[in-house]
Amino acid sequence: xxxxxxxxxxxxxxxxxxxxxxxxxxxxxxxxxxxxxxxxxxxxxxxxxxxxxxxxxxxxxxxxxxxxxxxxxxxxxxxxxxxxxxxxxxxxxxxxxxxxxxxxxxxxxxxxxxxxxxxxxxxxxxxxxxxxxxxxxxxxxxxxxxxxxxxxxxxxxxxxxxxxxxxxxxxxxxxxxxxxxxxxxxxxxxxxxxxxxxxxxxxxxxxxxxxxxxxxxxxxxxxxxxxxxxxxxxxxxxxxxxxxxxxxxxxxxxxxxxxxxxxxxxxxx
Amino acid sequence: xxxxxxxxxxxxxxxxxxxxxxxxxxxxxxxxxxxxxxxxxxxxxxxxxxxxxxxxxxxxxxxxxxxxxxxxxxxxxxxxxxxxxxxxxxxxxxxxxxxxxxxxxxxxxxxxxxxxxxxxxxxxxxxxxxxxxxxxxxxxxxxxxxxxxxxxxxxxxxxxxxxxxxxxxxxxxxxxxxxxxxxxxxxxxxxxxxxxxxxxxxxxxxxxxxxxxxxxxxxxxxxxxxxxxxxxxxxxxxxxxxxxxxxxxxxxxxxxxxxxxxxxxxxxxxxxxxxxxxxxxxx
Numbered sequence: 001x002x003x004x005x006x007x008x009x010x011x012x013x014x015x016x017x018x019x020x021x022x023x024x025x026x027x028x029x030x031x032x033x034x035x036x037x038x039x040x041x042x043x044x045x046x047x048x049x050x051x052x053x054x055x056x057x058x059x060x061x062x063x064x065x066x067x068x069x070x071x072x073x074x075x076x077x078x079x080x081x082x083x084x085x086x087x088x089x090x091x092x093x094x095x096x097x098x099x100x101x102x103x104x105x106x107x108x109x110x111x112x113x114x115x116x117x118x119x120x121x122x123x124x125x126x127x128x129x130x131x132x133x134x135x136x137x138x139x140x141x142x143x144x145x146x147x148x149x150x151x152x153x154x155x156x157x158x159x160x161x162x163x164x165x166x167x168x169x170x171x172x173x174x175x176x177x178x179x180x181x182x183x184x185x186x187x188x189x190x191x192x193x194x195x196x197x198x199x200x201x202x203x204x205x206x207x208x209x210x211x212x213x214x215x216x217x218x219x220x221x222x223x224x225x226x227x228x229x230x231x232x233x234x235x236x237x238x239x240x241x242x243x244x245x246x247x248x249x250x251x252x253x254x255x256x257x258x259x260x261x262x263x264x265x266x267x268x269x
Numbered sequence: 270x271x272x273x274x275x276x277x278x279x280x281x282x283x284x285x286x287x288x289x290x291x292x293x294x295x296x297x298x299x300x301x302x303x304x305x306x307x308x309x310x311x312x313x314x315x316x317x318x319x320x321x322x323x324x325x326x327x328x329x330x331x332x333x334x335x336x337x338x339x340x341x342x343x344x345x346x347x348x349x350x351x352x353x354x355x356x357x358x359x360x361x362x363x364x365x366x367x368x369x370x371x372x373x374x375x376x377x378x379x380x381x382x383x384x385x386x387x388x389x390x391x392x393x394x395x396x397x398x399x400x401x402x403x404x405x406x407x408x409x410x411x412x413x414x415x416x417x418x419x420x421x422x423x424x425x426x427x428x429x430x431x432x433x434x435x436x437x438x439x440x441x442x443x444x445x446x447x448x449x450x451x452x453x454x455x456x457x458x459x460x461x462x463x464x465x466x467x468x469x470x471x472x473x474x475x476x477x478x479x480x481x482x483x484x485x486x487x488x489x490x491x492x493x494x495x496x497x498x499x500x501x502x503x504x505x506x507x508x509x510x511x512x513x514x515x516x517x518x519x520x521x522x523x524x525x526x527x528x529x530x531x532x533x534x535x536x537x538x539x540x541x542x543x544x545x546x547x548x549x550x551x552x
Contacts, residue, residue, distance in 0.1 A: 136371045168371045171413040217366045224367035227327055227359040228380040228427065229351060239378035239391045 011071075012134045017062035018247055019132040024141025026248035030255055031129050037259055038118055045265040047117050053258065054124050061132050071127060079119045086112040139163045140240055150233070157233030169217070176213060180206050271341070272302035273434060273466055274326060274357075278335035280489075281321050295321040297489040299335070303468065305434065308461040310469045310480035310497070314511035318489035323439040323470045327357035340434075355384065358428035362440040364420035365412075373399070373415075373423055374408040380431040398426040402456060418449025425456050435466040442476060454479060474507075474515045478537065485510060501536045517541045 014020075019027075041047045058068060086108060093106030130138070143160035150156045181191065184205050191202050281296040296318040303309055313319040324330040325337050328344035339356050342349040358380075361367045370376030377395045386394070399405050402422040412420060421441055428436055438457060442450045454476065461467045469480055477483050483500050485493040487510040493500060504522070507514040517538040524531045529548065535541050 136375075164371055164375075165369065168369065168412065171411070172365050175413065217363075220361065220363055220366035221369065223324075223329055224359075224361055225369055225379075227329055227354060227361075228369075229354045229383040229431070230379075231351065231383065235385045236382050237385050237388060237391070238382055239375065239388055239395065241388050 011130070013063055013067070013131050014134070015062050015132065017060060017132065019057070019061045019128065021245075021247060022132075022251060023242055023244050023248045024133050024137040025145050025242060026244065026251050027129055027133060028138075028141050028145060030251055031125060033255055033259075034125055035122060037262055038122055040259075040262045040266055041118070042114070043265070043267045046262050047114060049258070049261060049265060050121050051117065054121050054128075057125065057128050061128055063131055068124070068127065068131070072123065075119075075123050079116050082119060083112040083116045086115050135167050136164060139167070140242065144242060157236070161233075165221070172217075173210065173214065177206060177210055180209050273305045273340055274301070274303035275338045275341075276301040276325070276335070277338075279325060279332040279337055280334040281318075281325060281330055281332055294489050296325070296486075299486075299489075299491055301484065301491060301494065303435070303466060306461075306464055306466055308457075308467045308469075308479070308481045309484065310471060310477035310482070311484045311486055312471055312474065312477040312512070313486035314472055317486045317510070319470050319472075319486045320439055321489075322486060323359070323437050323468070326435070326437050326468065327359055328353050329359075355431060356433055357435045357437060358431060358433035359437045359439060360421065360424050360428055360441040362443055364417050364424065364444065367424050368412045368420060371411070372408065373404060373410050373412065376412065376423060377427045377430050380427050384431060394430050398430045401429065401459075402426045403452075416449060417445045418452040421445060421449065421453050422456060425453070425460075429460070429465075433465070435468065436460060437468045437470065439470045440472070441469075442471065442473075450476075472512070474512060478515070485512075487511070498536045502534050504533075 038050060041050055058065065087104055088102065088108070090108035090111045091103075091105050092108075093110075095103055096106055096109065097104040133141070139160050142163075143156055146154070146156045181189075185191070189202060189205060191199065191206075193199075194202070276299050279296060279299045280294055282294045299322060311319050311322060321330060325332055325344070327339070328337075328350050331337075331345050337344045339349075339353045342353055342356075344350075344353060368376050369379045374395055377398060378391050381391045381394060395408070399408065402425055404419065404422055404426060407415075407419075412423065415423060424441075425436070438453075442453050445453065457467050457469060458479065467480075469476065471477055478497055480497055483493070483495065483497045484491055485500075492510060493505075501515065501518060505518075507518075517535065517540075521531055521533075521535055521541060525533075531541070531544055531548070535544055
């Protein structure tokens with residue numbers, strides 16, 4: 001239930017910003033390529049450019065910085081851990097600090113900064129995608145992008161339908177779980193006391209009825225789908241139409257420029 | 270006129286009960302013809318086989334013996350399936366378990382997408398049917414934000430968008446609160462008036478009374494098949510089918526026992542009240 005009330009990392013926030021209005025396909029393509037070219041950066045200029053892009057993206061999303069930072073908190077631990085490891089383990093350049101068994105080299109500091117930055121940029125960009133694209137649009141965009149694969153017997157439509165049915169049933173199952181927990185509590189169950197193992201065990205009487213009813217739901221849903229003439233992806237039309245707009249073309253041009261600029265700015269290795 | 274649904278000597282038994290014992294047939298030797306535009310109730314207690322019978326009407330279950338024909342199309346022939354499901358739509362019991370779409374609009378469109386209707390036409394039809402069931406302006410709502418009655422009306426919208434000739438309501442009111450039930454019953458009535466054949470599967474006599482014709486199913490067999498007005502004219506032993514005696518019948522019988530000259534032909538609560546007024550003003 002907490003996930004429904006508190007913002008989680010990357011949970012969709014409805015809005016009408018330029019990022020919200022873009023086609024999910026172009027956003028997906030952008031993120032996919034962006035995540036690869038992040039690894040091209042290797043000096044201050046190239047990292048600066050990427051960071052600038054990310055800040056611009058955050059600006060354009062119209063989502064307040066505090067929400068984004070709050071969502072990032074759990075990731076910050078991971079970033080600090082990687083930074084410390086790099087500080088400690090990387091050798092090269094001048095020795096900056098020697099303290100007992102720990103030696104910190106110049107190269108280590110630089111690497112730590114770059115790696116943390118790379119991590120931060122990747123996570124932020126990924127978060128921006130899911131913050132500004134509803135799961136339904138995301139599924140839809142993915143289905144269309146991958147639809148050429150169905151020629152190679154990849155069941156793209158089926159996977160996409162499975163995704164969207166899961167999305168449809170998450171709130172329903174939450175409600176049901178809440179109901180079962182209340183019912184078990186009324187029978188004296190306690191979900192809050194005891195150690196980790198004990199608490200995990202106390203969820204068994206919740207999960208079993210939940211599973212059983214999910215199977216029944218699945219069966220009834222399949223029947224209802226069949227009754228409405230469902231027979232797979234073939235010959236199916238869609239009410240959701242996706243359309244590339246000027247904004248999407250612009251985004252892809254930006255992406256192209258970014259690749260060229262990165263190749264030019266990075267120091268040759 | 271040729272009936273739109275013709276069931277001939279149809280029987281069905283579930284696989285897990287495959288014994289030769291006849292008592293395990295869920296439906297047995299059913300003969301039933303449904304005419305176009307009829308409002309029919311199929312009534313029976315739990316386990317009577319009425320839901321099995323309902324599922325045979327649009328080929329979700331195929332008869333093990335006998336035949337079910339929809340506009341002359343045999344349900345056992347696979348090439349007919351798609352067409353049959355366009356002719357006979359179905360609304361199920363559990364409102365939650367028949368909604369596929371993530372939003373109201375998506376769900377109404379699901380059947381149309383299966384039919385391959387072009388997107389522009391789809392948008393038009395979705396709007397039209399949402400108006401029809403009174404869910405206008407809720408296109409973008411999520412299914413879990415709807416009430417039970419609204420969910421069932423959404424399911425109805427999804428079915429009528431496909432423009433079927435027949436809609437089967439398989440206990441579509443039994444999980445609803447009284448308000449939701451009235452909403453759905455009203456929708457049924459409207460559909461019937463617009464010319465759609467309505468088949469209402471129910472265990473409630475009160476709901477069956479809305480129909481023009483009532484078929485009583487018990488132990489997998491058709492026990493009665495007559496216009497609802499006639500059904501309540503003759504004295505019936507409702508308990509033999511594990512059905513509750515309708516309140517007005519019970520009341521009428523008790524009044525008769527007390528020696529009040531109430532007419533036997535009364536077919537509804539309102540008529541009974543009227544009759545009592547008449548008797549009172551006479552004395």
